[in-house]
Amino acid sequence: MATLPGPPAQPDRIGDGAQAAEDHTDAVLLLSGGLDSTALAALFRPALCLAIDYGQRSAAGEIRAATAICRALDLVMKTLTLDLGGIGGGLLKNEDAIPGAPSPEWWPYRNQILATAAASIALQAGLPQVLTGTVAGDGARHIDGRPAFYQALDRLIGMQEGGIRVCAPAIRETSAELVRRSGLTEDVLGWTVSCHRANFPCGDCPGCRKRSQVLSELGILSGRRP
Numbered sequence: 001m002a003t004l005p006g007p008p009a010q011p012d013r014i015g016d017g018a019q020a021a022e023d024h025t026d027a028v029l030l031l032s033g034g035l036d037s038t039a040l041a042a043l044f045r046p047a048l049c050l051a052i053d054y055g056q057r058s059a060a061g062e063i064r065a066a067t068a069i070c071r072a073l074d075l076v077m078k079t080l081t082l083d084l085g086g087i088g089g090g091l092l093k094n095e096d097a098i099p100g101a102p103s104p105e106w107w108p109y110r111n112q113i114l115a116t117a118a119a120s121i122a123l124q125a126g127l128p129q130v131l132t133g134t135v136a137g138d139g140a141r142h143i144d145g146r147p148a149f150y151q152a153l154d155r156l157i158g159m160q161e162g163g164i165r166v167c168a169p170a171i172r173e174t175s176a177e178l179v180r181r182s183g184l185t186e187d188v189l190g191w192t193v194s195c196h197r198a199n200f201p202c203g204d205c206p207g208c209r210k211r212s213q214v215l216s217e218l219g220i221l222s223g224r225r226p
């Protein structure tokens with residue numbers, strides 16, 4: 001297994017993927033089965049992809065997608081179950097938004113908890129880094145999608161035993177830019193799902209709409225892909 005060249009970069013400076021080792025990057029990738037984390041899987045070829053069932057309604061669909069994506073990309077995948085249903089809310093749990101929610105799908109502190117769980121898995125697997133598929137638009141909807149959040153989380157986790165780093169390498173890119181750069185082929189993109197409501201795409205939630213918008217932007221849904 002390859003090692004990272006020197007100390008891991010800050011979350012927004014990990015690079016463009018070109019530094020990823022020929023075989024695998026020594027990292028755990030949080031893989032939801034959506035476009036963004038799937039693009040990172042193709043770009044960085046992490047040593048381990050982690051799909052988490054944290055009680056979201058779309059958990060089975062996400063794990064089914066992640067399994068197919070890892071099989072297609074020849075990557076190792078692990079699943080983890082964390083019951084966060086007691087603290088969740090919004091579209092990912094039911095139709096009721098939590099008071100003060102900045103967006104319909106907001107699940108309080110979810111990204112912090114999932115990245116921390118992935119760091120724990122990374123520590124046990126002897127991997128020095130966690131990658132998350134956050135992209136530029138995520139920060140407009142909630143604080144835990146912003147560069148400052150991941151820089152703070154990287155410091156917090158990195159100061160603990162093991163010194164695991166947390167990186168969001170595409171946090172300044174749009175989904176379309178990331179997917180285009182990843183070189184993902186349509187046979188892999190076809191496995192991706194982003195639905196917040198169900199295990200099969202509802203077609204009408206923010207996740208489904210964003211996925212359709214990105215694929216349209218890339219000319220895939222219209223058959224105009226350059």
Ligand SMILES: [Zn+2]
Nearest residue numbers: 195202205208
């Ligand atoms: Zn949906």
